[in-house]
Amino acid sequence: MSDKGRTFVVSATEQFWKPSSRRSFLKLLGVGGTLVLAPTLFEACDSYTPVTAPGTGGSGGAAALDLSTDIGILNYAYALEQLEAAFYTAVVGSAAFGSLNAEQQEVMNDLRNHEVIHREFFKAALGAGAIGSLAFNSTAVASTLTSGAVILKNAETFEDLGVSAYNGAGKYLKSADYLTLAGKIVSVEARHAAAIRDIRDAAGVSGGDATGTRFAGDDVVASTGATAGLDVKLEPSSVLSRVGSTGLLTTMVSISASPSGTATPDAGPPSPTP
Amino acid sequence: MDRNQTILGNVEPDITQRLVSRREAILKGAAVGSSVAAGLAMMSAPIAFAALSREAFGQSTPTSVQAVIDFALKLEIFENEFYKAVLGISAVPAQNAAFAAVRAMVPAAAIPSIQQIQKHEVEHVAFLTANGAVNSLRLDGTSFDFTGGRGTGTGPFAQATLDVNFLLLVAQGAEDTGVRAYKGQAPNLMSNPAVLEAALRIHSVEARHASKIRRLRRMTGATSVKYSGTITGGGAGAAGAGNVSNPAAGAVTALGLIYAGEDNVMQGGINVTALPNLPSGIDVTAAATEAFDEPLTASAVVAIVQPFFIPSLS
Known part of the structure; x- marks a missing residue:
């Protein structure tokens, strides 16, 4: 019996801890089944509401990513850029923004500009092939903006996640031009990540890193073993799982086809971010 | 190794080093195509090398x-x-x-x-x-x-x-x-x-x-x-x-x-x-x-x- 074409619905993060769910999940990844991150997962609630298929996710609609194609990979990037752009747009309009110092405000404004540009660029480049605009849970978004410190912590999470996502997806692109485009963006995300981490370093957040090293700390750049000196990376399914656990999206984002290529072991940033 | 040096005696040293290091990689278990494995099994370095040129260095150019x-x-x-x-x-x-x-x-x-x-x-x-x-x-x-x-x-x-x-x-x-x-x-x-x-x-x-x-x-x-x-x-x-x-x-x-x-x-x-x-x-x-x-x-x-x-x- 083949699982190809079958759908595995993840509606609560705890499912990943249950052996039977994990086994079905891994099995499906191997055969190109459909992984659905249900809205219940995005809302990060404890209750479990079964969802049977993509497209029945509720008010936020759905977006299916066929990661076996370059267009699907670019849409995956577009989804992440939509998330980042929405976050920073909300940041600069938030009450807590005023509590940030001048340096921090400059960085938040820059990051808002860059991420909105990335979002609009992908939308224009993908044209008719683009997924729709993602919808956000306004209550969840508000919870990311409750203070300057909370804003900076969430910014770090998004930037490190962005670096992880691009680093993990580049190998699946078939077009050299698209790979170069992704490369042009990922180094900007890495600059952002380092800047936010450095700001939090100066504010006394160590996360286990020695003072002055958090911009490229040992918690994100491997410091031991065969991958020492290498930055974070996550496979798309891992990134979407983490996005789901933020509870920010009401759109149901699903992977309708796995990437064509060999997955590598994940080396993600700490989650949750210290 | 003597066998390699004899066979590769006329090859540019840099290429020899690459081949030897690739060969070490292969011996350590790196995944290679069957033609490479066959070449190595026959202890025929030129065959293995030709295959590596295609499989490890890209389709056509060794600048890869x-x-x-x-x-x-x-x-x-x-x-x-x-x-x-x-x-x-x-x-x-x-x-x-x-x-x-x-x-x-x-x-x-x-x-x-x-x-x-x-x-x-x-x-x-x-x-x-x-x-x-x-x-x-x-x-x-x-x-x-x-x-x-x-x-x-x-x-x-x-x-x-x-x-x-x-x-x-x-x-x-x-x-x-x-x-x-x-x-x-x-x-x-x-x-x-x-x-x-x-x-x-x-x-x-x-x-x-x-x-x-x-x-x-x-x-x-x-x-x-x-x-x-x-x-x-x-x-x-x-x-x-x-x-x-x-x-x-x-x-x-x-x-x-x-x-x-x-x-x-x-x-x-x-x-x-x-x-x-x-x-x-x-x-x-x-x-x-x-x-x-x-x-x-x-x-x-x-x-x-x-x-x-x-x-x-x-």
């Missing part, structure tokens, strides 16, 4: 993966030896001595950051070497002239040994060049997804470094450099050298090469400054150049770094 990681190793050794000299831990006393005066001017809070960067450069050298990169020029601490004078010690960057603002400007240039170099080579690694992914993971570490150095510079008076660690505009102006007094003409020229084309706003055929829904009241051109980093070709990178290497890179 091996050439890229060899090139990357040169740049990483350069960066590592530069920071070792700055920190006073080079194996070459003269390199340490050259930076002794400026070392005392580096803000104490910046030292752990520079040490962290240097640690990563050592790790990058080790990673590339462990994955088959060959240091064919036998580069070490004696191979570099950090004044950019090809061994004269009087190049246009000599000011870096006297002026901490200039020193950090050079570090920024080295990191930004590294980011551009890896970005430019990524398409040449597509035949080997594992190596490509590793290179991307090194690429983003270099970008983190570049961001931190830019922030250090902003905090010490380089007011046109962004706290976000991103590159505004292109050409020498993108270096943000406003806090450096009277840089040598040769240094300005070099900075122009390092940031050439960073002011590009056309991405995938789309003019980024003309996109809809951008925030109002912002400098759209500045933001568009910051939002995308640009690649450099290998030859452009060589033109930038050759003055710092005493051996010829071409």
Whole structure:
């Protein structure tokens, strides 16, 4: 019996801890089944509401990513850029923004500009092939903006996640031009990540890193073993799982086809971010 | 090994080294195609080599993966030896001595950051070497002239040994060049997804470094450099050298090469400054150049770094 074409619905993060769910999940990844991150997962609630298929996710609609194609990979990037752009747009309009110092405000404004540009660029480049605009849970978004410190912590999470996502997806692109485009963006995300981490370093957040090293700390750049000196990376399914656990999206984002290529072991940033 | 040397006696030594290191990789269990395995099983190096040329070096050209990681190793050794000299831990006393005066001017809070960067450069050298990169020029601490004078010690960057603002400007240039170099080579690694992914993971570490150095510079008076660690505009102006007094003409020229084309706003055929829904009241051109980093070709990178290497890179 083949699982190809079958759908595995993840509606609560705890499912990943249950052996039977994990086994079905891994099995499906191997055969190109459909992984659905249900809205219940995005809302990060404890209750479990079964969802049977993509497209029945509720008010936020759905977006299916066929990661076996370059267009699907670019849409995956577009989804992440939509998330980042929405976050920073909300940041600069938030009450807590005023509590940030001048340096921090400059960085938040820059990051808002860059991420909105990335979002609009992908939308224009993908044209008719683009997924729709993602919808956000306004209550969840508000919870990311409750203070300057909370804003900076969430910014770090998004930037490190962005670096992880691009680093993990580049190998699946078939077009050299698209790979170069992704490369042009990922180094900007890495600059952002380092800047936010450095700001939090100066504010006394160590996360286990020695003072002055958090911009490229040992918690994100491997410091031991065969991958020492290498930055974070996550496979798309891992990134979407983490996005789901933020509870920010009401759109149901699903992977309708796995990437064509060999997955590598994940080396993600700490989650949750210290 | 004798058998290999006999068979490969007429082959260029660099190629022999590559083959031997590839063979070691294979013996360690690297996944290879059946034709390679068959060639090795028959102890027929030419057959295995021909197969490797296709399978490991890309479809047609040997400039692919091996050439890229060899090139990357040169740049990483350069960066590592530069920071070792700055920190006073080079194996070459003269390199340490050259930076002794400026070392005392580096803000104490910046030292752990520079040490962290240097640690990563050592790790990058080790990673590339462990994955088959060959240091064919036998580069070490004696191979570099950090004044950019090809061994004269009087190049246009000599000011870096006297002026901490200039020193950090050079570090920024080295990191930004590294980011551009890896970005430019990524398409040449597509035949080997594992190596490509590793290179991307090194690429983003270099970008983190570049961001931190830019922030250090902003905090010490380089007011046109962004706290976000991103590159505004292109050409020498993108270096943000406003806090450096009277840089040598040769240094300005070099900075122009390092940031050439960073002011590009056309991405995938789309003019980024003309996109809809951008925030109002912002400098759209500045933001568009910051939002995308640009690649450099290998030859452009060589033109930038050759003055710092005493051996010829071409």
